[in-house]
């Protein structure tokens with residue numbers, strides 16, 4: 001008797017490098033790196049000087065570990081929905097290569113490491129805030145908000161902005177006004193950041209039955225919301241110099257960056273440019289803002 005499938009080579013298990021590459025993709029590395037940077041920026045705003053590495057390093061590590069773990073859990077929970085989204089094809093392949101059990105095992109290890117680092121080096125408040133952000137994203141946002149309401153990008157902004165509170169409290173004091181202003185900036189930045197993507201990929205979200213704003217309301221309503229929120233965001237970035245947490249030099253840069261981002265959104269929303277470009281501008285805008293705050297506080301004498 002010929003062995004089952006003797007003529008067909010048994011499916012070769014993925015190589016270790018393939019699995020590592022898949023896990024890296026599922027960790028949403030660039031998003032998580034930006035989230036860790038938001039925590040480091042908050043630590044700098046709270047300290048009003050270059051943060052000491054004994055706080056900066058554990059803050060970055062804790063946010064990178066728990067952010068990656070949160071992203072991996074999100075990918076496993078949303079696996080069925082993500083299969084309907086063309087934008088996520090490579091992520092779906094990565095999920096098939098690594099398998100949900102291994103992904104959740106690695107996420108559990110990263111989560112444990114991140115919380116242990118925060119508890120050991122940052123203290124109880126940052127650790128609690130870290131756990132709150134993970135819970136807010138993996139449970140509240142992923143399981144409930146995202147599939148049920150077009151305002152998920154606003155309410156889901158809370159866990160997305162929690163890393164700012166983690167970083168701000170890592171300095172040892174309760175988050176002060178400067179950290180709360182940075183929290184407000186993140187809360188105002190995230191919705192237009194996502195709505196630009198939702199406009200650009202609305203067919204994907206329709207196929208996945210996700211009630212994003214362009215589908216639950218209208219494209220025009222989303223366009224107006226984006227331009228309104230970016231204008232409010234630009235105003236919020238000026239609160240830092242207005243309250244003495246950054247210099248007028250940063251304020252000028254923030255005004256120019258905000259006006260440029262608004263112009264980029266307006267240009268793309270008029271149909272003169274690709275929406276994906278405006279989405280990329282939202283990411284560049286945030287990274288420039290963080291860099292300007294850090295340079296202003298650490299290197300520009302006041």
Ligand code: HEM
Pocket residue numbers: 030031034035038087152153154156157160161186190191193194197283
């Ligand atoms: C409500 C909260 C948020 C939502 C719904 C959201 C949504 C998304 C989505 C869907 C993508 C993937 C776009 C793609 O397929 O390439 C993305 C990309 C990105 N997000 Fe967000 N995001 C949120 C919060 C944040 C936060 C808090 C940060 C950082 C502080 C951030 C930074 C980024 C970056 C850097 C990218 C680009 C990743 C890449 O190029 O691969 N996002 N965002």
Ligand SMILES: CC(C)=CCC/C(C)=C/CC/C(C)=C/COP(=O)(O)OP(=O)(O)O
Pocket residue numbers: 031035063066067068070071074078129130131132133134137159160162163166
């Ligand atoms: C303190 C701490 C670590 C908090 C967690 C912060 C965190 C990981 C926020 C993620 C925000 C985000 C990328 C949402 C997009 O998810 P999505 O499901 O809408 O994106 P997708 O469509 O690409 O899956």
